[in-house]
Amino acid sequence: MNNKDDKKVFNQNKMTISVQSKTVNEALVRSSVAAFCAELDPTVDQINEIKTALTEAVNNSIVHGYDGDIKGFVHIEATINGDTVHIRVQDQGKGIADVEAAIKPFYTTKPDQERSGMGFTVMEAFMDNLKVVSNDRGTVVEMSKRIKA
Ligand SMILES: Nc1ncnc2c1ncn2[C@@H]1O[C@H](COP(=O)(O)OP(=O)(O)OP(=O)(O)O)[C@@H](O)[C@H]1O
Ligand SMILES: [Mg+2]
Structure with missing residues (x-):
């Protein structure tokens, strides 16, 4: 790739990471995506918000989606488009x-496990957009955040 091509894709970048359904992998995903976002020059608050929202989504896949079954995989894709990161x-x-019920504050199907039902509420609060699509074959959570200069 020459310099001209490099300029054309300057504000676009993409990463994917797939991890086994184990809570120990949450930190790996969090750090990888945080490092990926560094090129947008986020503030400490912004990066912490992204990390927290992402952790809630990954944790939900592990705890609820796979219900503790470590054979599953969680797939994370992060895309930078201009000044916005999409996850x-x-x-x-x-x-x-x-x-619709699940994304409401305090809704949880695992109240016994000290779950507060605030994961989706945190994602909504810390990111600009949240979209959840789910059926009996799995769940996709999409969220984005603009990192203003
Ligand atoms: N990936 C997923 N697969 C299956 N169910 C999910 C998934 N993500 C969320 N849910 C369902 O949505 C509910 C609400 O999720 P949310 O993250 O808001 O709360 P929680 O995980 O129960 O509690 P907290 O996140 O505060 O520990 C969960 O209790 C669960 O029933
Ligand atoms: Mg949760």
């Missing part, structure tokens, strides 16, 4: 029966 978290777990 997609996908699992092939059991899915969410009622997405």
